[in-house]
Amino acid sequence: MQRIGVFVCWCGSNIAGTVDVKAVAEALKFEPGVVHSTDYQYMCSQAGQNLIKDAIKEHNLTGIVVCSCSPRMHEATFRKTAQSAGINPYMVEIANIREQCSWVHKDMAIGTEKAIILGKAAVAKVNLNAPLTPGESPVTKRALVIGGGIAGIQTALDIADAGFEVDIVEKKPTIGGKMAQLDKTFPTLDCAACILTPKMVDVAQHEKIRIFSYSEVESVKGFVGNFNVTIKKHARYVKEDLCTGCGACVEKCPQKKVANEFNLNMDNRHAIYIPFAQAVPKVATIDPSACTMLKTGKCGVCSKICAAGAIDYTQKDEYIEEKYGAIVVATGFNPISLEKFDEYAYSQSKDVITSLEFERLTNAAGPTAGKLLRPSDGKHPHKIVFVQCVGSRCSAGAEKGKEYCSKICCMYTAKHAMLVRDKYPDTEVYVFYIDVRTPGKNFDEFYRRAVEEYGVHYIKGMVGKVTPEGEVLKVQGSDLINNKQINIDADLVVLAAAIEPDKSARPLATKLTASMDTNDFFTEAHPKLRPVESPTAGVFLSGACQGPKDIPETVSQAGAAAAKVIGLLAKDKLLGNPCVARSNELLCNGCSNCEKVCPYGAITYIDKDFRMPDRTTRTRRIAQVNPAVCQGCGACTVTCPSGAMDLNGFTNGQIMAEVDAICK
């Protein structure tokens, strides 16, 4: 029998407001095994923790129940407290009487009654807890960064600078990501390329960094500190080590009518191409869907022209296996597809464009060489309407768009408006907005300059309809402040499309067993306290894959993720999760069904000799669990009919004891 101490936390009034904490502490005093029960205002505070430590010593406790907030919040805290007082950390159980009680129930009597029951369940469980010791595993001192945008670049550089090897996997032929497509950056209006490309060069030249461009993560096995990743390197039909990036092949390539995705299909490129001048690696890539040679076997111009002999039409996809200690996800974002937004005539008129397309149109390296020209007829637009929140902040359950705020649109629209007015003062600029959100250093000043200095017309209200009529786009909107309909004949309409995670994120999440929210943004281990870690140990989050972010925020998160990775890789050994499956070999039938359901391949079978009660020896096939590989899901425990498989920390006995206590 345990000697259990019960500690009921008030959490200020968070718990004590709805739960009579004294009554809870009193009621739990008489539960089996409980020898001490008390309450305190903030159990998680230093004083609260000391209270627990003192009680452990004074009452010679063997188990601890803390009735407090969610175990997801402070389980680790109290485990450490227990450990420092000499109790095994796994002898601590938390009764969640805040999130799952005081915060969701209003009536004191009801809340108190439930808190007591939850406390009893925790006591019942602790009575069956056993000390657990985590296993140790080594750490591979190399990190993988998935995504070569500014987030990935910054993370990689920071990790590499700390002296660890880093590999970047980028699915495009070059790193750079969305930032490489931008013109200027807010709120300082410095040129994106000017600040990004030096970093790209740094990456290329860093001796600790390898870039796998035009590559994707094929599979991920293993666990924190010991990931085995297979990287699929797409055939680019150009030998990277030989290609000098001279561009001669590109010039001569007869297939010139391939939509240029870098310019958002607003112009064309060749079948062999280098996405942009500062690409890293600066290596040509053959687009197999466009190359005549690859499709028909007739052409071969690039091969003839290449002095370095880098062209290789027989190249195959290559699979590279590598070990990593940590993985950083930096898969970024994309504007959402606007196909469903018929009201803005995006599909009907070439002159209704997204903000990212607008970036390319104003970029000196873009399709118009930086001149703001209408995509339809190449004329200079005189009236431009910017529409904010296209697909952002939609109501829940709406059939299109996202519920969330895309966060960056207000600022880039202000930037766009300002740049237009600066370059083309003859152009009238209207911005339809719901709210202008400018929390950020120098952000609001920036926005006010657009309005006050550059004379951008900000109209609070939404655009109801855009109708192409001849050369103009008839924009019908509402002005909520003046409470009137507004009609503008615009030459160009720029839609601030919502942003969403890259489509590659979801399959990647599955491979990583990392969790995602409903919008496919990766979830953090904790929204406030562990914002750059995924709940999956060893997987970290950098940039917009976790949620909409602007560049400064992305870079700071990238640095934070790097810091976490460095912290992990700096360790020589990792302590595993001791809550893993274990097989009772006396009960095991050797049927292999648990092996079939184990997602980690943690179960193997061996033949073992057993001495039978009649003194004979019998060889039996029995299951064995590799505790370093097991992640503790428990799938095997239910598959096992004899109950030979059980899960440390969540044993059949413990869960049934909880059920019993709850159903008393």
Added chain:
Amino acid sequence: MQKITTDALVQKAVELLNNNTVSYVLGWKKGEFDYDITPYVFKDEKTLKEEFIYSDFCGVNLSKYLVAKTKELAGKILVFLKPCDTYSFNQLLTEHRFNREKVYAIGIPCEGMLDIDKIKLNLEGISSIVETKEGVKVNTLDDKTIELEKQAILLEKCKNCKSKKHYAYDELLGEEGDVLDNNRFDEVAKLESMTAEERFEFWQSQLSKCIRCNACRDACPACTCEKCVFDNPNSGIENKSPANSFEEKLFHIIRAFHVAGRCTDCGECSRACPQNIPLHLLNRKFIKDINEHYGEFQAGLEVGQRGPLVSYTTEDVEPSDVFNKGE
């Protein structure tokens, strides 16, 4: 009438025993009467010739015995397998329950086995039972003779025989049969079409007969756990006698669940039940559900099959939709 004679089997067994192919013969032994046949491990020619029998009352599935006997006995064992026994044989091999090397399996045909309980429903006091073309002729102690048609006195498990085809053997005696069209899910469907109240009444009255003798479990070739959870005081659900209707249900639900996806529908549970509880209807419910929702699956068709409850597809039906089908 079984197409193959006892003599042919004995002859085969003696031959294999004498040429040292096998050391033991797992078969059926004559009883006190014509119907009380006991599985038996024969070791010599004499006993085989005198006491071996293969008749309409050899319903016992011998596959399960291989789990214990292959470990207990040193030499190779000859086992006679009826078509439905071969499914259990394969399933046991899939789960590594015995060493195939130690077994010499002979497939033998089966025309359906008889249920002495059904015969006794019609009469009491049997002096002998003679097999006829249509069924049996029963002579009673009071010197009457009653003829019974086979269809009416088949074992519950044989009424909807799923197959006359053998899926495992080293040697086949007699002719190979076919997988049969059968209506084995009709009774399940009938229950499904009842209201919840009716179903509850049905099962309540059936399961309340349970005396927890464990015959269903101990006869079941899928229940070969080293130690059953119901026998293990540490499992949390151990019990020896059902104290009330809950415990009756608990045992049968858990047992059916444990064999779900592994049960070959051999029907031993219902045959063994001294209280005539139609336990196979629980297992068949799972088989029917599995077939409907996860694709046709017959356990024991081959060694190494992956069972439906240890697999999944991302498109599997939602639990709520399992209820809502056909409504």
Added chain:
Amino acid sequence: MTNVDTLIPKVGVITDVRIDTPDIKTFRVVTPDGKKAFDHRPGQCAMLSIPGVGEAMFSITSSPTNTEYMEFSIKKCGCVTEWLHSAEVGQQITIRGPYGKPFPVDDEFAGKNLLFIAGGVGLAPLRSVINYCRHYRDRYGKIDIVYGSRSKDDLLDYKEIIDEWATDEGINVHLTIDNAQEGWDGHVGFVPNYVKELGFDTDKTAVLCGPPIMIKFTLDGLYALGFEKTQIYTTLELRMKCGVGKCGRCNVGAKYVCKDGPVFRFDELNELPTEY
């Protein structure tokens, strides 16, 4: 109904817990009003239980001459004993008994020289007889006690043996441990060998209790010394459940250990099938 059935226990309170060896504790039990739960004879057993955990049979290690309380020396070896080992003073348990046939202290043993041979926790059931005989010292002849255990720390009731038994007149205590150990200057070796070394006269009645292997070899030794089966007693504590000879648990041959035993003379035991 006022009919008190023998299966219904009384409440007992643990009033003292003594740690004897690393895996044996001795519990003192009285009724809630501080009395002895019931009277017993040396060698008899009682059924102790913790509701929800289980019931188990233990020999009463205190002598019937102790009128204040009962004692049980219990080795940790299952869920009931494990639970008891974690129990503290003041804990209530349930107790029923006494069960079984006692040692024939007032007839066969009367006037005889006695030889007690015990190994490990096997001393527990003998302690009540030994103390009974010490109490009525004049009714018995010379008493020899041979007791051995794995190590010095595993010797049960060591203090009582040294301070009381060994100092009594006419009682010879011979202690032994399996392997030599620091701070032990007594005999080292297994009990059966020690018995042979000591070489007792056959003018006594022997009482054996200990692990099966010790019993087997000690018996051989005693036979070699010329002892008859009718001169040797032992006590079995096997798998008793109801305690009243009905449930069938402890049935060995035609005997029920809980009712016909646990004390058996070896000639009686010899008649039983070897299922104990």
Added chain:
Amino acid sequence: MRKCSLSAINSIFEEIAKNTMLFLPVDNKDGKAEYKKWQEGFLLSEKLNTVKSPKEFLFPQTENLMEFKTSGKNIEIIDTRTAKEDFVVFGVRACDAKAFDILDKVFLTEPRDSYYASCREHGTIITLACNKPSETCFCSAFGIDPANPMGDVSAWKTENEMFFEANTEKGEKFIELIKNLTEKTDNKEVKKQKEKISNIMKKLPLANLSTEKFGGGKTKELFDAPEWAELSSTCLGCGTCTFVCPTCQCYDIKDFNTGKGVIRFRCWDSCMYSNFTLMAHGNNRNSQKERFRQRFMHKLVYFPENNDGTFGCVGCGRCLSRCPISMNIVKVMKKLGGKTND
């Protein structure tokens, strides 16, 4: 001796049920006989016997012994028994009636089992002679005459009438109760009926089953017999034989935590079960052979040894018809009994 016409039997049941609970074998949906509490419309089964024996009226499959309430370190013991009601079991066969005597020998010897005693006290057993013993019957091997069933009242059924004779005080009371529905008669008819039954008995295939090799004191001869191994070789270790047996009386005592308290109950157990003797010490009968042997040795040797030669089997034949693999005491007796003593 009293009699009534068979057509009046229903009114007798009605009369009994007015005063006490009445249990009798009726045909269930499976066409088997089963003891049920009588209610209007229930007919006495024509079957020879029930699947489950009537022992559960005296020794229920599970029976609460007491309850515990615990609070902190304290325990309260509650005797949960309530006053037992009177009941009548009608139609008990001679074998099952004899089985009650055997159970009495276990439960009513000191120390008396008060749970059993109370059931015994409140129950009136009306036995019924077997008109048509079956091939599985071998009660005569144990000296039981199915034509002369014991119990508080013995009854005989002829083609048209039912005869009653009281054997005990309780039986007299019962006869008194149905006095108005029956008439006094001599025993001529019954005698004829008995003869008829005896004639059938002689023809039964197991009529000459010998118990000669068994009985008290035979432990040494039988315990190490090599036949046990082959007899038990295909035993499944289930409890069917035990649980349908009218004389098997082994039980286990278990605790059940209801969440509100702990119920201590006893339940039938089977010496055939691998976990029968399993306790902290281990198991003293590890193989099925040993467990199988225990069951039959107990019935055929140990029990008679302790009970003046009375065997622990009554030859009801239930195990013969219910064992899933058709192994049974008759096969055991024939195999072991056939052994010559040279």
Added chain:
Amino acid sequence: MQITEHKPLIVAFCCNWCSYAGADLAGNNRLNYPADVKIIRVPCSCRVNPMFVLRAFQKGADGVIICGCHPGDCHYTSGNYYARRRMAMLFSMLDYLGIERERTRVEWVSAAEGAKFSATMNDFVEKVTKLGKNKRLEDLRCKK
């Protein structure tokens, strides 16, 4: 709600990664649901053994709900897929035995779906309350 109405007892098994977090989020957002719901944390919905479900009913639960990550989102990749099959089978069997199907439910609740958690529990409690006491799968010894 009337005072005379039977207060059901609901046991909710929630996977640690999604549903338990979803329940926490419901708490963070103060989205009320009846206190009749008592949550047991399990690492994954695949940890829920049918034994636990039946045990809950035995000890007096009126409804049992199992919440896990959305299919495809399992922290352990595949756990909820196994749970989905197992619970579909178990609950179908309970239904087959005549146990009211509304007493059992499987629901996928992500860590971000506090609102869904609360709504689900409200709905489940309402449905189970309507059914009244669990009579068909009860152990009378555990009733007062």
